[in-house]
Amino acid sequence: MRTWLQAFRPAIAVSFLLLPIPAAAQVDLTGTWSPRYQEDFSERVPGPELGDYTGLPLTDGARRYAESWDPARITMPEEQCRVHISPYIYRGPTNIAIFDERDPSTRELIAIKHRISTFDQERTIYMDGRPHPPAYAPHTWMGFSTGVWQGNMLVVTTTHIKKGWLRRNGVPESDLATLTEYFVRTGDVLTRISAISDPVYLTEPLVKSEEFVLNTQGVPHRSWLYKCKPVVEVVRPEGAVPHYLPGKNPYLQEYRKKYGFPESVTRGGAVQNYPAGSQPVPTGAPMKPSGPVLAAPKPGEVKVLHVQGQVYMLASTDGNMVVQAGDEGVLLVDTLPAALSTAALAAIRTISDKPIHYIVNTQAGEAHTGGNEALAKAGPTRPDRAPLGSGLGGNTGGATSIVAHENVLNRMSATVSGSGPDVKTARPRGSWPSDTFFEDENDFFFNTEAVQVLHQPSALDDGDSAVFFRRSDVIVAGDIFSTVGYPVFDAKQGGSINGVVAALNRLLKLAVATGNMEGGTMIVPGHGRLSDKMDLVEYRNMVTIVRDRIQALVAEGKTLEQVRAAQPTLDYDARYAAPSGPGSADAFVAAVYQSLRPK
Amino acid sequence: MASTRRTFLATAIAVALIGRLSVGTQGQAPPAAPRPAATFRDLAPIDLTGYWVSVVTEDWRYRMVMPQTGDFGSVPLNPDGRKAAERWKPDQAGRCEAFGVGSGMRAPGRLHITWENDSTLRIDTEAGAQTRRLYLGEAPAAGAPSWQGTSVATWDGPPDVIDVLRTGGFDQLNRGTGQAARRLAWTPLKVVTTNFRAGWLRTNGVPYSDRASITEHFMRYSVPDSGEWLTVRTVVDDPLYLVQPFMVSTNFKKEADGASKWSPKACRE
Numbered sequence: 001m002r003t004w005l006q007a008f009r010p011a012i013a014v015s016f017l018l019l020p021i022p023a024a025a026q027v028d029l030t031g032t033w034s035p036r037y038q039e040d041f042s043e044r045v046p047g048p049e050l051g052d053y054t055g056l057p058l059t060d061g062a063r064r065y066a067e068s069w070d071p072a073r074i075t076m077p078e079e080q081c082r083v084h085i086s087p088y089i090y091r092g093p094t095n096i097a098i099f100d101e102r103d104p105s106t107r108e109l110i111a112i113k114h115r116i117s118t119f120d121q122e123r124t125i126y127m128d129g130r131p132h133p134p135a136y137a138p139h140t141w142m143g144f145s146t147g148v149w150q151g152n153m154l155v156v157t158t159t160h161i162k163k164g165w166l167r168r169n170g171v172p173e174s175d176l177a178t179l180t181e182y183f184v185r186t187g188d189v190l191t192r193i194s195a196i197s198d199p200v201y202l203t204e205p206l207v208k209s210e211e212f213v214l215n216t217q218g219v220p221h222r223s224w225l226y227k228c229k230p231v232v233e234v235v236r237p238e239g240a241v242p243h244y245l246p247g248k249n250p251y252l253q254e255y256r257k258k259y260g261f262p263e264s265v266t267r268g269g270a271v272q273n274y275p276a277g278s279q280p281v282p283t284g285a286p287m288k289p290s291g292p293v294l295a296a297p298k299p300g301e302v303k304v305l306h307v308q309g310q311v312y313m314l315a316s317t318d319g320n321m322v323v324q325a326g327d328e329g330v331l332l333v334d335t336l337p338a339a340l341s342t343a344a345l346a347a348i349r350t351i352s353d354k355p356i357h358y359i360v361n362t363q364a365g366e367a368h369t370g371g372n373e374a375l376a377k378a379g380p381t382r383p384d385r386a387p388l389g390s391g392l393g394g395n396t397g398g399a400t401s402i403v404a405h406e407n408v409l410n411r412m413s414a415t416v417s418g419s420g421p422d423v424k425t426a427r428p429r430g431s432w433p434s435d436t437f438f439e440d441e442n443d444f445f446f447n448t449e450a451v452q453v454l455h456q457p458s459a460l461d462d463g464d465s466a467v468f469f470r471r472s473d474v475i476v477a478g479d480i481f482s483t484v485g486y487p488v489f490d491a492k493q494g495g496s497i498n499g500v501v502a503a504l505n506r507l508l509k510l511a512v513a514t515g516n517m518e519g520g521t522m523i524v525p526g527h528g529r530l531s532d533k534m535d536l537v538e539y540r541n542m543v544t545i546v547r548d549r550i551q552a553l554v555a556e557g558k559t560l561e562q563v564r565a566a567q568p569t570l571d572y573d574a575r576y577a578a579p580s581g582p583g584s585a586d587a588f589v590a591a592v593y594q595s596l597r598p599k
Numbered sequence: 600m601a602s603t604r605r606t607f608l609a610t611a612i613a614v615a616l617i618g619r620l621s622v623g624t625q626g627q628a629p630p631a632a633p634r635p636a637a638t639f640r641d642l643a644p645i646d647l648t649g650y651w652v653s654v655v656t657e658d659w660r661y662r663m664v665m666p667q668t669g670d671f672g673s674v675p676l677n678p679d680g681r682k683a684a685e686r687w688k689p690d691q692a693g694r695c696e697a698f699g700v701g702s703g704m705r706a707p708g709r710l711h712i713t714w715e716n717d718s719t720l721r722i723d724t725e726a727g728a729q730t731r732r733l734y735l736g737e738a739p740a741a742g743a744p745s746w747q748g749t750s751v752a753t754w755d756g757p758p759d760v761i762d763v764l765r766t767g768g769f770d771q772l773n774r775g776t777g778q779a780a781r782r783l784a785w786t787p788l789k790v791v792t793t794n795f796r797a798g799w800l801r802t803n804g805v806p807y808s809d810r811a812s813i814t815e816h817f818m819r820y821s822v823p824d825s826g827e828w829l830t831v832r833t834v835v836d837d838p839l840y841l842v843q844p845f846m847v848s849t850n851f852k853k854e855a856d857g858a859s860k861w862s863p864k865a866c867r868e
Contacts, residue, residue, distance in 0.1 A: 036846045037658045043671030067707035131733060151644065151785025152756050182820050182830075184787055186755045191848055193830050195822040207823045208656055209848040259667065272663070275707045275725070277860035278652045290824040413647065571700065 022313055027152045027185045032219055033096045033212035044091045048169040049449060052259075053250035054270030060284035063175050063267055065571035067249050068545065069170025072234070072242035075461065078508070078537045081228035081517045083119040083141040085164030087196050089178045091210060094118040095219045112147060112154070117219065119516060120226035132159050135294040136305060136315040138530040139175050154183040159291060162518075163538050166196070166206065171268075174200035174575055175483070175535075178291025188214035195229055197290035201573040203270050204280065204287050228515050239505040241544045245552050246566065286574045300342040302336070305349055305530060307522050309472025310447055314347050317338055319367045319527050321443035322476045324469055325352035326447025332359045333467045333476045333524075335371030344371055345378050358446060360453055361404040362465050362526070364411040364477025373430035376400040403442065404433035405455045407463030411493070456480060456503035460487060462494025464503065468510055475507055476524045481539055483528030486569075486576045486588040489595070497547050497595040504540040511536060542572050550592045560593050615826035618669025638717035644754055644786045645819045647720060650857020651710040651829050654850050658737040662705055665692060666803040674805050680840030687804020695866035698727025699746040699798030701807040704815070704831045704849045708864075709857055720752065720788075728863035733790050741794045744809060755789035755816060788817040800835065800845060807845075811837035 037044050043052075053066060073079055084092060097115040101124070102108060114123040123142040132144055143161035147154050158179040166173045177198035184191045190212040195205045236242075246555050256266050265272060271279045297303045297316050304323075305313045312323040318340060322333040330352050336344050348356070356378055377400075386436075410426040442453040442465075449471030456464040459480050467476040480487065480503045489495030511521035511533040523531045549568040558566070569577065569585045577585040627854040643781065655662050661670075671684050698706060707724030715721040718736030723729070733752040743750055797809045807813075832848040835841070 038673045038845055039676070039847050054663075055656040057656075150820075152787070153818070155786050155820070177647070178823075180823055182818070184816070184818055186787060186789065186816055189832070189834070191816070191818070191830065193818070193820065193828075193831050193848070193850070195825065195828075197823065197825075205658060205822055205826060207654060207822060207825075207850050207852075209830050209832075209850055211846045211848060213846075261664075263833075267662075272659070273655045274652060275709065277862065278709075278854065288824065 027154075029098045029154065029185055029190065030100060030181060031098060032215040033098065033190050034215040034219075035090070035094065035096075036211045036213060039210065040091070043167060045093055048167050049255045049257040049258070051249075051266055052169065053167070053171055054266060055273060056171060056268040057203045057206055057270035057273065058166075058171065058268045058284075059201050059203055059286050059574065061286070061571040061574050062166075062172060063269075063284075064246065064567075065172045065201070066167075067252060067267075068243045068246060068571065070242040070244055070249075071170075073541075075233040076236075076242070077230035077232055078513075078517065078533065080230040080233070081513075081515060082164075082518050082534070083121060083518065084137040084168070085161050085173065086123060086142045086145070086158055087161065087173060087177065087194055088165050088168070089116055089118060089121065089141075090192055090194070091208070091232040092118055095215065095223065096212060097219075097224070115224060117224050118226065119228075120224065121516070125154075132292050132294055133155075134301065134303065134305070134315075135296040136313070136320075136517075136529045138522070138532060139535070141516065141577070143179065152184065154181075156181040156183065157292060159294065160363040162534060166198075166201065167372075172571075174199050175538075176197050176200055176289065176575070177202075178289075180291075190214070197287060199286050199289040202287055203283065203285065205290070228517075239501060239540070239544060241541045241547070241548075243545050245549055246568075300340065300343060303339055304347050307472070307474050307524065307530060309469065309474065310449065311469050311472040311474040311522075311524075312351050313524050313530055316342060316343075319479075321368075321371075322522055322524050323348055323351050324447060324449075324451070324472070325354065326449075327354075328447045329354040329357040331446055331451065332356060332375060334362055334368040334478070335359060335375050336368075337370035338369070338374065341371040341374035345375060348375075356400050356445075358451075359400055359402045360451075360465070360467050361402065361408050362467065362480075363460060364404075364408040364427075364463055365479075367428075368426065368432055368478065368526075369408075369412065372402055372432075373428060373434055376402060376430070401435045402431075402433045403435045403437075403453060404455075405442075405463045405465050406433075406436040406438045407461070407494070408465075408538050409433045409436045411461075411463060411487065414424050428576070454506070456499070456506065458494055458496045458499030458570060459503040460489045460495045460500065466507055473512075473521045474524065475510060475521060477507055477526060477536075479526030480504060481507070481523065481531070481533060481536055482576075483525050483535060483539070484576065485578060485583045486572075486585070487543060488582045488587075489591060491591070491595055495595075497543070497592045501540070501544055501547060504536065508533065508536055508540060542576070546572065546588075547557075547592060547596070550589065551596050554593065554596050554598075560590060563593050564589055602642060631698045638715050640717045645788070645817075647712045647788065647817055647819060647829065648704045648714060649712060649827075649852045650861070651712065651851035652854045652857065652860075653707050653709070654852050655707055656850065658705075661801055663707055665689075666801055668803060670803065671805050672802075673802055674845055675841050675843045676805070677840060677842045680806055680837075683806040683840060684804050687799075691804065692802065693867050695729075695746050695797075695868055696798040696804075697802045698724070698729050699807075700731065700748050700750070700792045700795050701798050701811065701813055701833070701835050703727060703729055703731075703747070704833055705847065706802075708859060709854065710829075710851060711857065711861065723863070725861065725863045727866040733788070744794050744796045746796055746797075746798065748792040748807070749794040749815075750790050752788055754786045756786040790815040790817065802833050806840050807835050807837045810837035810839050811835050811841075825852070829853070 020360040028410050095117040099113050101111040108128045112125040125147040137161045139162045141162050143158040144157050145158040147156040163175045164173050177196055178196045180484050182193040193209040195207045197205045271282045299317050303315045310324050310326045313319045316336055318337050319338045321336050324331040410434050414426045416424045418424050440455050444451055452468040454466045487500045513520040513533040517534045519532055523536050546569055553563045617829045701800040708725035711723040719732040722731040731747045733750045735752045738749055738751050767804050792813045800807050814834045818830045822828050830848050834844050836844040
């Protein structure tokens with residue numbers, strides 16, 4: 001006979017189901033986990049075959065990138081220690097040690113850590129509800145991860161991932177990708193499901209899953225270490241980037257022939273992954289961005305990000321400027337447009353209330369020099385030039401030293417109309433550089449560190465400079481480097497594509513990354529997010545490869561229209577092309593073409 | 600709004616429960632047993648029903664096309680397993696061995712999952728036109744072995760979760776604070792299948808025997824901007840043909856219009 005208690009058992013269970021779900025961990029994921037490779041074995045362990053893009057919902061641009069990729073690139077010193085990014089590293093041969101980081105006083109869970117044996121990586125998944133960093137923060141191999149429990153499933157969202165591989169035979173994942181992971185433990189088996197959304201190289205999310213088994217036998221402690229020091233394996237001309245010109249990769253046929261696949265199959269695409277009736281329309285266009293909305297400056301705003309040492313990046317929608325602040329005072333690199341001067345000064349004053357002694361301009365454009373006059377007035381002069389005044393925000397008649405290559409002054413002071421007292425110049429006199437140089441380099445010492453202003457001849461124009469803070473180990477690249485756009489160079493003002501490539505290679509030689517090719521020397525681009533050497537490598541590679549492709553077409557005697565029709569920037573447009581104007585793909589191709597064609 | 604409704608419902612049930620407790624403690628005769636208010640279907644922590652289409656991003660050349668004869672890559676076969684696999688001939692392609700419980704989820708196509716009754720989930724597959732039944736309640740008595748065997752399902756949370764749903768968990772729940780039941784918010788469905796016929800792990804004859812143990816976990820989740828997804832982890836542990844368990848997971852995407860696309864293709868006996 002059933003008791004009333006038995007009768008109400010389901011109702012009681014339901015009543016508790018309706019109670020709020022606690023945020024605490026539901027399942028213990030800690031321990032050492034070893035993967036099983038019974039899916040995609042040949043890709044995951046020995047490595048994928050060249051030309052095998054099956055199963056990947058690639059864009060046309062991703063396919064072009066992959067088919068141009070030359071495995072010889074791995075031999076380049078800057079590529080040798082490249083780490084597999086978090087979306088991909090779990091698929092390779094590796095062991096994972098999962099452990100908790102807890103507040104020592106409350107024992108509250110702060111983060112779940114993953115120690116990944118391959119490449120000596122340690123990944124942090126924050127469980128304390130903190131937000132993701134802003135869009136202008138640097139990216140890392142593992143990215144920035146936050147986790148939440150959904151019942152017995154840990155759901156992890158990762159942003160700020162560096163550019164890496166969807167498959168390590170050249171299929172790229174962009175640095176705009178977002179990773180969502182689902183960790184499910186049952187008994188001694190852990191399943192990791194991953195969904196990658198990439199608005200540059202995927203047409204739809206790429207969902208994969210893999211299994212790990214609890215390792216109760218231990219992993220030798222040395223197995224967790226991975227030290228890498230790059231060396232020159234192949235002597236090449238400086239700046240050479242191995243790649244195949246479109247349509248010229250001789251190895252793409254191997255995989256097709258080996259398995260008897262038609263070309264349409266091995267080149268991937270979402271349409272290949274579904275049964276009949278469910279196949280998406282094959283547009284080849286990138287998917288829409290997905291994932292959390294990251295904080296970014298709004299028009300008129302200036303945001304501060306500490307880079308390292310004494311250097312700070314000030315981000316705006318019009319580009320970046322830099323503040324170096326120390327005991328001696330403040331040094332600025334570039335000053336943003338004049339309309340942002342008030343916001344820029346407010347941001348500077350959150351870093352230091354000391355006088356602004358130096359402004360260094362990386363080029364003449366309004367986006368770099370527009371605030372020169374206002375910000376120079378905001379601080380008293382350099383001690384050796386004129387009497388110091390009252391200090392903060394009060395101009396005493398002295399002038400902050402504005403340092404730039406002389407060609408910047410020439411451009412800003414060029415006569416537009418009139419003469420004598422009625423002369424009109426390109427820019428107001430108060431914004432002109434006051435301390436110019438004509439040499440290759442102009443060095444000085446400020447705030448206990450060497451500051452090198454490095455002229456980059458014939459790059460975007462004839463006046464570009466980069467600034468290297470040697471003690472803080474930060475390079476300010478100006479517009480020679482951008483994470484969001486093609487380089488916009490002006491041949492009429494002395495710029496050239498080869499000058500841009502040379503400038504990028506010069507900066508690469510200055511930068512030194514850590515053993516895992518992450519961090520080390522930090523690089524502030526003219527536009528976009530804070531970067532490191534590997535980000536600059538990616539940009540240099542892009543510019544070099546596009547240059548090489550157009551150079552080859554020019555050598556074949558192609559017209560500009562024929563070059564445009566060949567889409568030499570197809571694999572990079574979704575990342576770098578502006579919809580129109582000087583930063584568009586058409587404009588970039590035209591500029592490179594004009595720069596390379598015989599005069 | 601939904602939260603308010605849940606709170607109201609929980610309060611109502613709790614009030615009703617307290618009322619019953621109060622009556623019970625006054626020494627009066629217990630009331631007549633009412634009908635159960637909840638079933639396995641009601642208590643399901645994840646909804647697996649609907650049309651699901653496979654999205655083949657892994658093992659593409661083993662799944663979307665017929666693998667080459669003799670290509671057994673990544674299956675941990677022992678010598679007997681290898682010998683059995685090598686006996687396969689191309690004219691066997693399309694036989695039902697390729698759509699049995701050990702590998703049926705791997706075949707490209709759609710699943711249609713429904714509640715056949717309050718305690719049985721039914722899975723129909725396009726590939727091979729197979730039907731599976733996952734019994735959360737009492738499974739029927741074993742009959743002759745079949746391609747899909749007899750599948751017993753449980754929600755695979757910590758042990759106390761299973762207690763709540765199946766046996767004796769009420770006592771724990773009554774003593775404690777109800778934490779066990781709360782864990783039902785998301786829990787995979789574990790399925791253990793027995794009484795099946797031997798089949799193939801891959802369509803080119805890589806074998807599993809009728810002595811294998813086959814355990815699956817069904818996991819549903821939301822992918823941002825891509826709807827609902829289902830992953831089925833399958834572990835085949837075969838003492839006859841394998842040196843270690845064969846472990847794969849297969850991903851499906853929910854299709855709202857799956858009914859209009861439904862096109863089962865029968866296998867050959």
